[in-house]
Every structure is written in structure tokens, then in C-alpha cells.
Amino acid sequence: MLAPSQFSFVFSKAIPAGSPTITILARFNDCGRARLGITVPKKKVKLAVQRNRIKRCIRESFRLNAHAFPNIDIIVIAKHGVADLSNAALHKQLSSLWKRMKQRCQ
Structure with a gap:
């Protein structure tokens, strides 16, 4: 997802799942597939290298x-502390959030 209107659509009536370093918001769409939007604010993660990683x-x-997802739009929002996680820890945290999101969207 790239357009601000698509992000606003999800923010208006979102299904949340969160952890201390990442929040996931989702909402059903009419596209026929799951779509992803990512926000990693400069205030939360200072270095561009870390944001890109x-x-x-x-x-x-x-x-x-x-x-495994139904037709939903997903927005992943990074919080403070996410830059301190290793790639393995980040993948582990995301996989648990994906499972929680799948359960909430069924």
C-alpha cells in the first residue's frame, strides 16, 4: 500500500495486534489479496540503515x-526499541504477531 487514502482506510476501523516494539493494524479489503503498508518513523529509528533493515x-x-491471510490490508508500525532487535528476534516477534492477527481476522 502506498497511497495515504489506503492508510486512512485501515486506520479508521482497524483490528489491532501489538507488542512493545511493533504494532500491527488490519482491516478487510476488496482487493482479493493481503496487502502490506510499513511505517518506520524517523523519530523512533534514527538511522536510515536501521530503518531500511x-x-x-x-x-x-x-x-x-x-x-495464510484473508483479504486484509495490514499496516506495521515500528516503535521505540525495534532498532535494538536482531533480525532473528524481529522475525520471531513478527511471526507471533502474524499468528495473532490471523486469529483475530477469522
């Missing part, structure tokens, strides 16, 4: 789990 990990984790 986090976004790559989120995209890869979503790619591996997208087949």
Missing part, C-alpha cells in the same frame, strides 16, 4: 506468511 525484515516476514 527493519523494513526489509518486515517485507520478508510478510512474504513468507501472506498466503
Whole structure:
């Protein structure tokens, strides 16, 4: 998802799932597939290298789990402390959030 209107659509009536470092919001769509939007604010993660690493990990984790989602738009929001996580820890946290989101969207 790229357009601000798509993000606003999800924010208006979102189904949340969260952890101390990541929040996931979702809402059913009419596209026929799951879509992903990512926000990693500069205030929360200072260095561009870290922001890009986090976004790559989120995209890869979503790619591996997208087949199991219904038709939903998902927004992943990074919080303070996410830059301190290793890639393995980030993938582990995301996989538990994906499972929680699947349960809430059924």
C-alpha cells in the first residue's frame, strides 16, 4: 500500500495486534489479496540503515506468511526499541504477531 487514502482506510476501523516494539493494524479489503503498508518513523529509528533493515525484515516476514491471510490490508508500525532487535528476534516477534492477527481476522 502506498497511497495515504489506503492508510486512512485501515486506520479508521482497524483490528489491532501489538507488542512493545511493533504494532500491527488490519482491516478487510476488496482487493482479493493481503496487502502490506510499513511505517518506520524517523523519530523512533534514527538511522536510515536501521530503518531500511527493519523494513526489509518486515517485507520478508510478510512474504513468507501472506498466503495464510484473508483479504486484509495490514499496516506495521515500528516503535521505540525495534532498532535494538536482531533480525532473528524481529522475525520471531513478527511471526507471533502474524499468528495473532490471523486469529483475530477469522
